[in-house]
Amino acid sequence: MAAVAADKLLMVRKLVETVPDAALRNLELALAGTAGALAAVRDLVENETTARYVRNSVLAPIVPLCAARDTEQTSFPPRTLRLLWAALRAQVPEQVAEAAARCNPWDLEEGPPEVFDELCAIAVKGLRAQTEDGFKALDAICDVDELASCLELAAIVRTALPMLQEWVSKMSEARAAAARLAYNDACAIRQDAGPLLFEILAAHLPDGWRILRVISAVMDRPDDKFWASSEVSVFGERVLADIARNIAIIESFDPAKGKAEGRKVAAAAHRISQLIAEFEQSVKLTRDGVWGRRIAKYKQDVAEIVEERMNSAERELLEALPLRPISILGGKKGKGVPKLTTEPDELQTRRLTAVLVFIAEIRGCAMQSGYGASRAKVLEKLNSRLDQYIEDILHVVRTGEGGDQGLARIYVDLAAGYIAYSRDQKTAEIVRRRAAAAMAAAA
Known part of the structure; x- marks a missing residue:
């Protein structure tokens, strides 16, 4: 079977780069074991799958925000991840390569490599400076300041995510203390960052409304009068x-x-x-x-x-x-x-x-x-x-x-x-x- 022409392969590559994650997984399964002309397409899909694994590991704190969500919730267009990752690869290719090298089961067992949070911090600066073309492209599709604010909390969110299921399944004094610490760390970065932290954590839950348990623990189960007049009242209003x-x-x-x-x-x-x-x-x-x-x-x-x-x-x-x-x-x-x-x-x-x-x-x-x-x-x-x-x-x-x-x-x-x-x-x-x-x- 004749090989796929270079120009057509380039078109296929561009298409593969834009398909949703679920569709990419289906493509990978469909092309598994193929040979001949389709082998080149299979390689493209496998390479994209690997690249996305690295990208989604580094940008894990904001990945669920880049999906269709209720209009009242913080969200960004799905292509935000692709454009943000392309901007990072263009600006700091060495650190992106290091993240890819460290993105394996052995390194991840020891916790997220520092380079993950370093790349998020670089993205924050790039988004706010708006001097690089890659970061400028994001300004056309989303609120770059809001995106930067989310990425500012990446390290805190990344630390909290392994504990999140425990927080919402059965809260204890020790777990409540850990949740309060995460909240205080977020507020230390920016005084009004607490609600945004809860917003990001809620996006990582199958049932976002369970974030009420975390907020309740942080606020020591307040009464409705206090909660309804606080900065996190929006979470209660959404449930209602x-x-x-x-x-x-x-x-x-x-x-x-x-x-x-x-x-x-x-x-x-x-x-x-x-x-x-x-x-x-x-x-x-x-x-x-x-x-x-x-x-x-x-x-x-x-x-x-x-x-x-x-x-x-x-x-x-x-x-x-x-x-x-x-x-x-x-x-x-x-x-x-x-x-x-x-x-x-x-x-x-x-x-x-x-x-x-x-x-x-x-x-x-x-x-x-x-x-x-x-x-x-x-x-x-x-x-x-x-x-x-x-x-x-x-x-x-x-x-x-x-x-x-x-x-x-x-x-x-x-x-x-x-x-x-x-x-x-x-x-x-x-x-x-x-x-x-x-x-x-x-x-």
């Missing part, structure tokens, strides 16, 4: 805004969208539960405090909204598994038996499934959030209705009395699917086995 957004998701629950919608809304309920628990753990809430009042209101709102959504399940069940009165005199008050005149309505099936999925998947947060008892009552009603419906429709499957046997088989399978959500999969399998036995007996 997140709670409000997720309440809105539950309010807009549209069962017609089906199972995925039920899971999405249940996930919102779980997130609200987590956020409120985190807030109550980190902040000493007071009844008349601005945050205390808002949390109390949110708890009440979410309980009411979730209960309203759960209470719609019985109505949706009747629409999806329609009944006809046992007698004309019974009317709507009559218990009713399966109405087997038409095939199941696809929309009603989707709606009921969404509601049942929602009820099933909020199990883990229901008691903690104050609607556990309501959930139990709703499930009790649903299961009672489903149990009776299943018995009635199995009778139709066995005997043909009371409706069309073919439709009865379809509806019993639907009912089994529903009871898997309202009770469990084992019960659903029992229903299906009984249906199979009834069909065999009727054959």
